[in-house]
Amino acid sequence: MLDPAVVLFANDAFYIAFNNRDFEAMEALWSREAPPVCIHPGWRPLVTRDDILDSWREIFGNADGATGISTHAPRVVSQATLHTVVCYEQLPGGWLVATNIFVMEAGELRMIHHQAGQCMNPPDLDEELQMALQ
Amino acid sequence: MLDPAVVLFANDAFYIAFNNRDFEAMEALWSREAPPVCIHPGWRPLVTRDDILDSWREIFGNADGATGISTHAPRVVSQATLHTVVCYEQLPGGWLVATNIFVMEAGELRMIHHQAGQCMNPPDLDEELQMALQ
Numbered sequence: 665m666l667d668p669a670v671v672l673f674a675n676d677a678f679y680i681a682f683n684n685r686d687f688e689a690m691e692a693l694w695s696r697e698a699p700p701v702c703i704h705p706g707w708r709p710l711v712t713r714d715d716i717l718d719s720w721r722e723i724f725g726n727a728d729g730a731t732g733i734s735t736h737a738p739r740v741v742s743q744a745t746l747h748t749v750v751c752y753e754q755l756p757g758g759w760l761v762a763t764n765i766f767v768m769e770a771g772e773l774r775m776i777h778h779q780a781g782q783c784m785n786p787p788d789l790d791e792e793l794q795m796a797l798q
Numbered sequence: 799m800l801d802p803a804v805v806l807f808a809n810d811a812f813y814i815a816f817n818n819r820d821f822e823a824m825e826a827l828w829s830r831e832a833p834p835v836c837i838h839p840g841w842r843p844l845v846t847r848d849d850i851l852d853s854w855r856e857i858f859g860n861a862d863g864a865t866g867i868s869t870h871a872p873r874v875v876s877q878a879t880l881h882t883v884v885c886y887e888q889l890p891g892g893w894l895v896a897t898n899i900f901v902m903e904a905g906e907l908r909m910i911h912h913q914a915g916q917c918m919n920p921p922d923l924d925e926e927l928q929m930a931l932q
Contacts, residue, residue, distance in 0.1 A: 699875050706918040709884045745878040750843045781915025784840040
């Protein structure tokens with residue numbers, strides 16, 4: 665069983681790349697072998713690596729794009745070779761809830777699934793603490 | 799490798815239970831061993847079987863709840879023991895995009911993850927056909 669801290673590290677790497685608009689880091693962390701899926705909030709699902717990377721180029725190139733995302737109450741669920749993190753994303757404009765799924769490829773965890781969607785009821789700190797301690 | 803048709807059958811069973819407000823069928827298809835996650839559109843993530851089943855009781859008991867959902871352009875991605883379906887949900891009030899993940903337990907596919915979120919750009923028939931044929 666993979667240490668959940670390793671999965672959280674991969675999840676953090678995703679948000680660091682996102683916040684830094686670091687395309688190279690973002691490209692590096694998406695899967696090459698396993699077929700990836702990326703569902704940005706409100707977008708259609710993107711189901712090829714090329715379409716997914718194009719979307720990040722577009723998001724990073726958009727001056728109004730999301731930055732300053734912080735994550736809260738991440739929850740790791742590992743099942744066989746897949747490692748899922750469900751977490752809240754706090755953006756300047758509101759809250760989202762995201763599912764991020766990672767798979768081990770070539771000795772590193774790579775993302776094969778990202779879906780972020782609106783969350784009308786963000787956590788409060790008590791609940792966040794409660795979830796983190798579960 | 800599991801036949802994708804078997805995965806689609808499990809996905810259909812989920813929406814049939816949903817449309818029929820069939821709590822017993824819904825209860826039967828959620829995982830018992832693997833820790834499940836359910837993210838209804840706009841809701842906080844539910845991360846226990848009890849909370850998830852309570853949410854379905856609430857949804858099925860709500861006269862204004864969603865029914866008449868039809869699904870479009872399902873895409874199956876199997877990876878080790880996890881089988882993911884990404885599909886559009888067409889509701890009377892609009893479109894959602896959903897991720898449904900199934901795992902084999904006791905010889906049947908059971909749901910361990912459901913996330914549905916808003917989709918501002920529903921597929922048109924041509925694209926749907928195109929995705930289905932990929």
